[in-house]
Amino acid sequence: MNSEKTGKKWSWILLAVGLLCPVGDSLGQEVFIYRPRPDKKNLASEGVLAVHGELFAHLQAPSSFPSFNDLSGKTDRWNYGFRNFFFLTSTTTLIAQLVAHDDTDNRTKFDWHFSLRQNVAPNLVLIFGHDSNHDSDHTSLLHGKPYYTNRNYIGAGLPFEGLGFYVEPFLWIFHHSNQRTHLDLSGEKVKQELGLRAGLLLAPEASLSLQVIAQSDGLFYLGQAYTGDLILRIMLAPWFELSLGGSLWKDLTESPLGNRKAFYKLMWGIAVPF
Numbered sequence: 001m002n003s004e005k006t007g008k009k010w011s012w013i014l015l016a017v018g019l020l021c022p023v024g025d026s027l028g029q030e031v032f033i034y035r036p037r038p039d040k041k042n043l044a045s046e047g048v049l050a051v052h053g054e055l056f057a058h059l060q061a062p063s064s065f066p067s068f069n070d071l072s073g074k075t076d077r078w079n080y081g082f083r084n085f086f087f088l089t090s091t092t093t094l095i096a097q098l099v100a101h102d103d104t105d106n107r108t109k110f111d112w113h114f115s116l117r118q119n120v121a122p123n124l125v126l127i128f129g130h131d132s133n134h135d136s137d138h139t140s141l142l143h144g145k146p147y148y149t150n151r152n153y154i155g156a157g158l159p160f161e162g163l164g165f166y167v168e169p170f171l172w173i174f175h176h177s178n179q180r181t182h183l184d185l186s187g188e189k190v191k192q193e194l195g196l197r198a199g200l201l202l203a204p205e206a207s208l209s210l211q212v213i214a215q216s217d218g219l220f221y222l223g224q225a226y227t228g229d230l231i232l233r234i235m236l237a238p239w240f241e242l243s244l245g246g247s248l249w250k251d252l253t254e255s256p257l258g259n260r261k262a263f264y265k266l267m268w269g270i271a272v273p274f
Contacts, residue, residue: 033233034166034199034209035273044089053084058243058269065249065263067101067108069133069148070140071185076265078102081111091119107136117157127155127172142185151177151190157197164201170194173219181217181224182255183263188217205235209245214252225251231267243269 041050057080067073083097094116101109115129133149140147155172172193181187195213202208209231216223231245250262 032197032199032209032211032229033231034201034207035233036201040087040090042087042089042092044092050087051084052274053082054241054271054273055082056080056243056269056271058267060265060267063265065247065265067103068135068138068140069109070142071183072140073108073138074103074105076101076108077104079267079269093117108138109136110134123158123160125157125159125168127153127157127170129153129155129172142180147178149179151179153177153193155193166197166199168197170197181215182259183225183249183251183261184255184257184259186255186257186259187224190215190217192216192219192221192223194223207233209233222252224253224255225249233271239272239274241271241273243267243271245269 041048043049058078060075060077060079063075063077065076067076079099079101081097081099083095086094086096088094095114097111097113099111099113100107101111111131111133113129113131115127118126118128120126130152131149132151135148151174153172153174155170157168157170159166159168161167172195174189174191174193177190179190181190193213193215195211198210200208209229211229212226213228214223214226226249228248229245231243234242234244236242245267247265247267248262249264251260254260
Protein backbone atom coordinates (compact mmCIF):
# COMPACT_ATOMS: atom_id res chain seq x y z
CA MET A 1 0.00 0.00 0.00
CA ASN A 2 1.57 3.32 -1.01
CA SER A 3 1.76 6.34 1.27
CA GLU A 4 -0.88 8.31 -0.67
CA LYS A 5 -3.49 5.57 -0.28
CA THR A 6 -2.52 5.10 3.36
CA GLY A 7 -2.89 8.80 4.04
CA LYS A 8 -6.33 8.89 2.44
CA LYS A 9 -7.48 5.86 4.40
CA TRP A 10 -6.41 7.35 7.73
CA SER A 11 -7.18 11.04 7.32
CA TRP A 12 -10.15 11.69 9.65
CA ILE A 13 -11.78 10.49 12.78
CA LEU A 14 -15.05 8.93 13.62
CA LEU A 15 -16.41 9.11 17.08
CA ALA A 16 -18.64 6.28 17.98
CA VAL A 17 -21.31 4.98 19.87
CA GLY A 18 -14.55 0.35 19.56
CA LEU A 19 -14.25 -1.65 21.63
CA LEU A 20 -15.34 0.19 23.57
CA CYS A 21 -18.78 -1.05 24.04
CA PRO A 22 -20.53 1.09 26.57
CA VAL A 23 -18.57 0.98 29.74
CA GLY A 24 -20.51 -1.05 32.20
CA ASP A 25 -23.97 -2.45 32.01
CA SER A 26 -25.93 0.28 33.72
CA LEU A 27 -23.98 2.87 31.83
CA GLY A 28 -25.14 4.24 28.51
CA GLN A 29 -22.57 6.30 26.71
CA GLU A 30 -21.24 7.02 23.30
CA VAL A 31 -18.27 4.92 22.32
CA PHE A 32 -15.00 6.22 20.95
CA ILE A 33 -12.81 4.60 18.30
CA TYR A 34 -9.94 6.31 16.59
CA ARG A 35 -10.66 5.57 12.95
CA PRO A 36 -9.81 8.35 10.46
CA ARG A 37 -11.97 8.44 7.36
CA PRO A 38 -11.65 10.74 4.35
CA ASP A 39 -14.75 9.90 2.29
CA LYS A 40 -17.26 12.02 4.15
CA LYS A 41 -19.85 12.52 1.44
CA ASN A 42 -22.85 14.18 3.05
CA LEU A 43 -26.56 14.39 2.40
CA ALA A 44 -26.85 18.18 2.30
CA SER A 45 -24.25 19.04 -0.34
CA GLU A 46 -24.08 15.87 -2.45
CA GLY A 47 -27.46 14.24 -1.97
CA VAL A 48 -25.66 11.12 -0.73
CA LEU A 49 -26.34 9.67 2.71
CA ALA A 50 -22.95 8.15 3.45
CA VAL A 51 -23.31 5.46 6.10
CA HIS A 52 -20.22 4.01 7.72
CA GLY A 53 -19.89 1.81 10.74
CA GLU A 54 -19.20 -1.72 11.82
CA LEU A 55 -20.58 -4.97 13.16
CA PHE A 56 -18.73 -6.09 16.28
CA ALA A 57 -18.50 -8.83 18.90
CA HIS A 58 -16.46 -8.93 22.12
CA LEU A 59 -15.72 -11.61 24.68
CA GLN A 60 -15.14 -10.21 28.16
CA ALA A 61 -12.76 -12.40 30.15
CA PRO A 62 -11.89 -11.92 32.89
CA SER A 63 -14.76 -9.64 33.86
CA SER A 64 -16.60 -8.59 37.01
CA PHE A 65 -19.27 -6.47 35.27
CA PRO A 66 -22.76 -7.73 36.22
CA SER A 67 -25.46 -8.32 33.63
CA PHE A 68 -28.50 -6.20 34.44
CA ASN A 69 -29.35 -2.53 34.93
CA ASP A 70 -29.52 -2.95 38.71
CA LEU A 71 -25.99 -4.48 38.58
CA SER A 72 -27.26 -7.94 39.54
CA GLY A 73 -27.06 -11.27 37.73
CA LYS A 74 -24.25 -13.29 36.24
CA THR A 75 -21.13 -11.70 34.84
CA ASP A 76 -21.58 -9.98 31.50
CA ARG A 77 -19.64 -12.20 29.09
CA TRP A 78 -20.45 -11.23 25.48
CA ASN A 79 -21.23 -7.93 23.76
CA TYR A 80 -22.24 -7.74 20.12
CA GLY A 81 -24.05 -5.26 17.91
CA PHE A 82 -23.53 -2.53 15.37
CA ARG A 83 -22.72 1.16 15.16
CA ASN A 84 -23.49 3.55 12.29
CA PHE A 85 -22.29 7.02 11.32
CA PHE A 86 -24.50 9.23 9.12
CA PHE A 87 -22.93 12.33 7.56
CA LEU A 88 -25.82 14.79 7.26
CA THR A 89 -23.77 17.88 6.35
CA SER A 90 -20.07 18.66 6.20
CA THR A 91 -20.28 19.66 9.89
CA THR A 92 -23.08 17.40 11.21
CA THR A 93 -22.74 13.72 12.09
CA LEU A 94 -25.36 11.41 13.58
CA ILE A 95 -24.11 8.36 15.45
CA ALA A 96 -26.26 5.35 16.39
CA GLN A 97 -25.26 2.18 18.22
CA LEU A 98 -26.97 -0.96 19.49
CA VAL A 99 -25.22 -3.29 21.94
CA ALA A 100 -26.58 -6.66 23.12
CA HIS A 101 -25.29 -8.18 26.37
CA ASP A 102 -25.08 -11.93 27.03
CA ASP A 103 -24.14 -13.87 30.16
CA THR A 104 -23.40 -16.98 28.02
CA ASP A 105 -26.75 -18.61 28.84
CA ASN A 106 -29.10 -15.69 28.15
CA ARG A 107 -29.26 -12.38 26.32
CA THR A 108 -29.54 -10.07 29.29
CA LYS A 109 -29.76 -6.49 28.02
CA PHE A 110 -29.96 -4.15 25.01
CA ASP A 111 -28.39 -0.68 24.93
CA TRP A 112 -29.30 2.06 22.45
CA HIS A 113 -27.08 5.11 22.00
CA PHE A 114 -27.64 8.14 19.77
CA SER A 115 -25.49 11.22 19.41
CA LEU A 116 -25.69 14.27 17.14
CA ARG A 117 -22.43 16.18 16.73
CA GLN A 118 -22.48 19.68 15.26
CA ASN A 119 -19.19 21.45 14.55
CA VAL A 120 -19.55 25.18 15.23
CA ALA A 121 -15.85 26.11 15.02
CA PRO A 122 -12.62 24.33 14.04
CA ASN A 123 -12.08 23.16 17.62
CA LEU A 124 -15.58 23.25 19.06
CA VAL A 125 -18.42 20.76 18.65
CA LEU A 126 -21.88 20.72 20.23
CA ILE A 127 -23.12 17.27 21.28
CA PHE A 128 -26.74 16.17 21.76
CA GLY A 129 -27.22 12.62 22.99
CA HIS A 130 -29.65 9.98 24.21
CA ASP A 131 -28.88 6.64 25.86
CA SER A 132 -31.22 3.91 27.10
CA ASN A 133 -30.43 0.44 28.44
CA HIS A 134 -33.19 -2.17 28.67
CA ASP A 135 -33.20 -5.56 30.38
CA SER A 136 -34.24 -8.42 28.11
CA ASP A 137 -36.07 -11.15 30.11
CA HIS A 138 -35.48 -9.63 33.53
CA THR A 139 -36.81 -6.61 35.39
CA SER A 140 -34.23 -4.62 37.31
CA LEU A 141 -35.50 -2.97 40.47
CA LEU A 142 -34.33 0.16 42.25
CA HIS A 143 -36.12 1.14 45.49
CA GLY A 144 -38.72 -1.49 44.61
CA LYS A 145 -39.55 0.01 41.22
CA PRO A 146 -38.61 -1.16 37.70
CA TYR A 147 -35.35 0.43 36.65
CA TYR A 148 -33.56 0.98 33.37
CA THR A 149 -31.08 3.66 32.38
CA ASN A 150 -32.60 6.46 30.31
CA ARG A 151 -30.81 9.75 29.84
CA ASN A 152 -30.58 12.80 27.57
CA TYR A 153 -27.69 15.22 27.51
CA ILE A 154 -26.26 18.27 25.85
CA GLY A 155 -22.59 19.06 25.85
CA ALA A 156 -19.53 20.38 24.11
CA GLY A 157 -16.22 18.95 22.96
CA LEU A 158 -12.90 20.57 22.11
CA PRO A 159 -11.44 18.32 19.39
CA PHE A 160 -7.83 18.69 18.25
CA GLU A 161 -6.31 16.47 15.59
CA GLY A 162 -3.03 16.20 13.81
CA LEU A 163 -1.11 13.68 11.78
CA GLY A 164 -1.97 10.40 13.44
CA PHE A 165 -3.52 11.66 16.68
CA TYR A 166 -6.79 12.99 18.07
CA VAL A 167 -7.62 14.56 21.48
CA GLU A 168 -11.01 15.79 22.71
CA PRO A 169 -11.85 17.00 26.22
CA PHE A 170 -15.64 17.14 26.63
CA LEU A 171 -18.43 17.99 29.05
CA TRP A 172 -21.96 16.57 29.01
CA ILE A 173 -24.77 18.00 31.14
CA PHE A 174 -27.92 15.89 31.59
CA HIS A 175 -31.34 17.50 31.31
CA HIS A 176 -32.91 14.10 32.01
CA SER A 177 -31.37 11.06 33.65
CA ASN A 178 -32.38 8.33 36.07
CA GLN A 179 -28.86 6.94 36.23
CA ARG A 180 -27.34 7.00 39.71
CA THR A 181 -23.87 7.80 40.91
CA HIS A 182 -21.87 5.16 42.83
CA LEU A 183 -21.70 1.54 41.78
CA ASP A 184 -24.21 0.40 44.39
CA LEU A 185 -26.74 2.88 42.91
CA SER A 186 -27.18 4.61 46.28
CA GLY A 187 -26.12 8.05 45.03
CA GLU A 188 -28.08 10.89 43.49
CA LYS A 189 -28.90 11.14 39.79
CA VAL A 190 -26.01 11.84 37.44
CA LYS A 191 -26.09 15.46 36.27
CA GLN A 192 -22.72 15.76 34.55
CA GLU A 193 -19.98 13.75 32.87
CA LEU A 194 -16.56 15.27 32.26
CA GLY A 195 -14.08 13.36 30.16
CA LEU A 196 -11.29 12.98 27.66
CA ARG A 197 -10.95 11.02 24.44
CA ALA A 198 -7.65 10.41 22.72
CA GLY A 199 -6.54 8.35 19.73
CA LEU A 200 -3.16 7.51 18.28
CA LEU A 201 -2.14 5.79 15.06
CA LEU A 202 0.62 3.36 15.95
CA ALA A 203 0.91 2.22 12.33
CA PRO A 204 -1.27 2.41 9.21
CA GLU A 205 -3.14 -0.71 10.37
CA ALA A 206 -3.05 -0.21 14.16
CA SER A 207 -4.65 2.37 16.44
CA LEU A 208 -4.90 2.97 20.18
CA SER A 209 -7.97 4.61 21.72
CA LEU A 210 -8.46 5.99 25.23
CA GLN A 211 -11.59 7.25 26.96
CA VAL A 212 -11.91 8.45 30.57
CA ILE A 213 -15.14 9.85 32.04
CA ALA A 214 -15.89 11.18 35.53
CA GLN A 215 -19.53 11.10 36.67
CA SER A 216 -21.02 13.64 39.02
CA ASP A 217 -24.33 14.44 40.74
CA GLY A 218 -23.41 18.13 40.64
CA LEU A 219 -22.37 20.61 37.97
CA PHE A 220 -18.70 21.50 37.44
CA TYR A 221 -17.56 18.93 39.96
CA LEU A 222 -15.19 16.02 39.39
CA GLY A 223 -17.61 13.37 40.57
CA GLN A 224 -18.30 10.22 42.55
CA ALA A 225 -17.19 7.59 40.03
CA TYR A 226 -15.18 7.26 36.85
CA THR A 227 -14.90 4.93 33.88
CA GLY A 228 -11.81 4.25 31.82
CA ASP A 229 -11.30 2.34 28.58
CA LEU A 230 -8.23 1.49 26.53
CA ILE A 231 -8.49 -0.37 23.22
CA LEU A 232 -6.02 -1.56 20.62
CA ARG A 233 -7.37 -2.08 17.09
CA ILE A 234 -5.45 -4.05 14.45
CA MET A 235 -6.66 -4.15 10.84
CA LEU A 236 -6.02 -7.51 9.20
CA ALA A 237 -8.04 -6.61 6.07
CA PRO A 238 -10.14 -3.62 5.00
CA TRP A 239 -13.22 -5.54 6.17
CA PHE A 240 -11.84 -7.22 9.33
CA GLU A 241 -10.27 -5.93 12.56
CA LEU A 242 -9.11 -7.41 15.85
CA SER A 243 -9.76 -5.67 19.18
CA LEU A 244 -8.02 -5.98 22.52
CA GLY A 245 -8.80 -3.72 25.44
CA GLY A 246 -9.72 -3.21 29.04
CA SER A 247 -12.34 -1.33 31.03
CA LEU A 248 -12.51 -0.08 34.61
CA TRP A 249 -15.53 1.43 36.38
CA LYS A 250 -14.69 2.59 39.90
CA ASP A 251 -16.08 4.71 42.71
CA LEU A 252 -14.02 7.81 43.46
CA THR A 253 -15.62 8.33 46.85
CA GLU A 254 -17.45 6.21 49.39
CA SER A 255 -21.16 5.76 48.68
CA PRO A 256 -23.94 6.75 51.12
CA LEU A 257 -24.15 3.04 52.04
CA GLY A 258 -20.46 2.93 52.89
CA ASN A 259 -19.30 1.09 49.77
CA ARG A 260 -16.50 1.84 47.37
CA LYS A 261 -16.80 -0.64 44.53
CA ALA A 262 -14.99 -1.32 41.27
CA PHE A 263 -15.76 -3.38 38.16
CA TYR A 264 -13.23 -4.41 35.55
CA LYS A 265 -13.03 -6.39 32.30
CA LEU A 266 -10.57 -7.43 29.65
CA MET A 267 -12.16 -7.48 26.18
CA TRP A 268 -11.24 -9.59 23.14
CA GLY A 269 -13.11 -8.91 19.95
CA ILE A 270 -13.53 -8.58 16.23
CA ALA A 271 -15.15 -5.94 14.02
CA VAL A 272 -16.35 -5.90 10.43
CA PRO A 273 -16.17 -2.26 9.28
CA PHE A 274 -18.18 -0.94 6.35
